Amino acid sequence: MEYIPLNFPFLAAALLVGVSFYIIIFKKNLIKLIMGIAMLAAGVNLFLVSLGYRAGGTAPIYTDVPEGPMVLSVPQALTLTSIVINVAVLALMLTMVIHIYRHTGSLDSEKSRKMKG
Amino acid sequence: MTLILESGYAFWNPIILIIAFAVVMVVVYFFRRRGQKKYKKDTAQTQIFLCGEEVPEAGQRHIRVGNIYWGFFETLKEYYNQVLRPHTGIINDYVLWFVAVTAISAIILLIAG
Amino acid sequence: MRQVTGLILLLVLVALLVWGVLPPIMRDFGYPPSDMDDYIIENAQEETGSNNVVAAVLFDYRALDTLGEATILFTAVMGVLLLLRTLKRKEESS
């Protein structure tokens, strides 16, 4: 039942979001951009799953569990949903990048700007 | 009356306007009929007259989109230079705009709201 | 110039997020308010018969989310197969 100072998991999640925004904004390689989005998703998922932690709690599964408090179960379900959603998004993004590379021969985001203005 | 749209100051009923429009159209048709007797198809009356010059081909005499409103763009040149600057077409910039607007509006909300 | 402005605004946003999740503003980590979740943890076994509360939440209490999630996977698979399809039409033999 120890007290964790300064909400370290939340802090880590917020910083992860910041770092991934840096990657998305300043890296011109499309694969790196997709990695940034994956990291952003990881940061948000970390935030969600750490919301449900109860000090000293066990996993909310009644099979052969010691008596005591359980961590919240809804955030875990939300995180599972969010992870699968991000897998789907990443698969589709990578497919589009394959096509962009096929058409332009480059992975630079400054090269794939046929449309502007 | 459910057919009249009240908007605070005024009201709006399209039926009245459509009836008025129809009346005007009848009058116009009446005038048009009077002139139509003199119209004869496939005579010099219907040819394009260009000061006696030769009339160009269909493709040449069509005014294309790039030539319309030239003066408008010339007048607003400065404005267009400014407004076209953010339209870079780079996806990274789009995300940067999102971050910027979110940061600014969050600060506004924290201070004023 | 653009880089510097962008970096400053990004830092502002991150600072706001970090400030928003630290103790005086946000509740303490490990001590969540838990009305809804307590109800679920206590009653999941009786209402759904499942020992795994997370499974009970996924497939009973919030089943529409899971249907949506499965749909998203389906959508992505359909999207990938749609984009990677052959563009030549096979000779139609009917």
Next chain:
Amino acid sequence: MDTLITHSSILIIAIPLVTAFLIPLVGMTSKKARNALVIVSLAFVAFLVFALAKDIAINGIHIYTLGATSPDLTTPTGFMAPVRIILEVDGMSILMGIIWSIVSLAAAIFSFSHIASETGQNRFYTLLLLMVTGGFGMMFTGDLFNLFVFLEIASISGAALIAFRTKFADTQEGGFKYIVVSAIASLMVLFAIGLLYAQYNSLNIGALAQVIQYTTPDKIALALLLIAFTMKAGMVPLHLWFPDAYSVAPASITGMLVITSHACMYAAFRVCFTLYGGMLGTSVVGWILIIFGLLSMFVGVTMAVFQKDVMRFMSYHAISQLGYMWVGVGVGLAVLGNPALLATYGRDAISGGIFHILNHAMYKPLLFFTGGALFYCTGTRDLTKMGGLAHKMKWTTILYIIGTLSISGIPPLNGFSSKILIYESVYQFHPILTITGIIVSILTLASFTKAFHSAFMGAELPEYKEVKEVPRSMIIAMVILAAGIIFITLFPALIVNWIINPAADALINQGAYINAVTGATP
């Protein structure tokens, strides 16, 4: 019939979904059966939407609790907060539902001929129906996380459909931009949901609205939700991806994407009015919406005058028209805390903004469809290459004229009746709003005249000698929307009294929404 109406809200979401799962199986055997299945399911959904609309007009908010022992049992017995996912359909939701059912039906009919020459049609229709599901889910759900899930369904299927024509490079670029923007917006929505869940341990909009305190994390969450949804809806200065993505999609999909924009706009209104409603003590959020709305109107239309690509030109007009709605509803939001001003002009402004959503959802898909018809016939989107098409495409020309007059707000068409509501009510808030609106309206007419002249007018061009009128199904789709325009044109007061004013009241009256969930007045 009563049973059908009790379950109609979930059936409206589930029927397109199940049809989408069936289409890969049916499409393997027969093309005709697949098309028939698509039409029948969408028509049945439209029927259900209208039946539900009638029920809501009589009985008030429709509630459906998923997985409980009874649909009305929102909270478990002996417990105050809702535990399960609740679908909550009020006047505003059902207005969006009516729009979405009509436009998706028209888009499906339009697609039959429009993409007839492409491969991969089974998957195209699967994704189209999934997009319909996502849209209905966003409009009908009463749960924040569920809103996120359906937002993602709509975004992913939309992105895949934008990139449908893989042989062009620009479609891939547009689809990639769309999916990146959607992914970031929806992840930020999820972060905001986490911030709210952390404090109140609830995900239901009504239940959250009852307990929300407007603390600092709530403000950050509001900023994240608001900007993420407005980015997805395409508000200046976050509109940059909007023309890129919308101009390259098949025209039927572009028509539907406009309505997903409206759905995101609806989500933003839901957050502002219902979730935070009573807590927004000052009018800051309203002012933010008004300023960005003015920017949207002006920048959108001036950029549109400049364009040479017909779909891109119409996309910028969509941004500009969205500005009217932001301004109208933003004025209402700014005076929400002041009952006297709200009664004088605030409610009219909200009504005008919402009425404009309905009108825009009729004429903008129609215009996009005519753009798609031009692309179908000429094989190019470039206006500089077109000319003299009115000689060959009479129906398309007439429908384009109807759309043009409507979007420019020429009386007596429907665009005028919503614009007059907006002009007269926002004038009392600040005259500059009305003046900008009128200038933007003039510029809209000017730019559409320009496009009309260069595409349809002039002598018959030699390169388009072979062009014929578009196939019948495309004309039927356009005529459906044009009929909607004519109906609203003739009976604006009827529409306003029956659909629009209840929708505006549903937005303003936060208590009713909360009451329907928790059964207690806040």
Next chain:
Amino acid sequence: MLSKIVRTVANQLILFILIFGLYVIAHGHITPGGGFQGGAIIVSGVIMLLVAFSSKELKKSLRERVLSIMESTGALIFAALAFAGIGTVFFYNFLVGTPIFGRIPVPGPGPGDIWTGGVIPLMNFAVGLKVIAGLSAVVLAIALFSSGEEVEE
């Protein structure tokens, strides 16, 4: 295609991966795991096969048309289970209390019983089928496309 050692080991290992994945799916309602997790485990086995053999070889045994049918079937089973509860409410857990998966466990910590959970185990199987088919199809399609092969319509 990798060396013969890798191929032989992969051939043996896929069986164990399959069994473990099915175990995780089947016990989703009493132990940690479920349809998504078990499905992902099995798909990792498919990816192993893809690496050990090649996409060309794998295409002969895993046809995309079959995968597509499998995925639609899984999704339809899930939706049908949800629709089956519409006598009361959509997604109502109508099997609780019936002989099929209907036993209710003693409240509180316990050893766990496979015949509990109502529709939850069935839904786990439907989702598992869907995840296996869907992710395999994605991986296979991307591998085939990258190696210049034709992807089925």
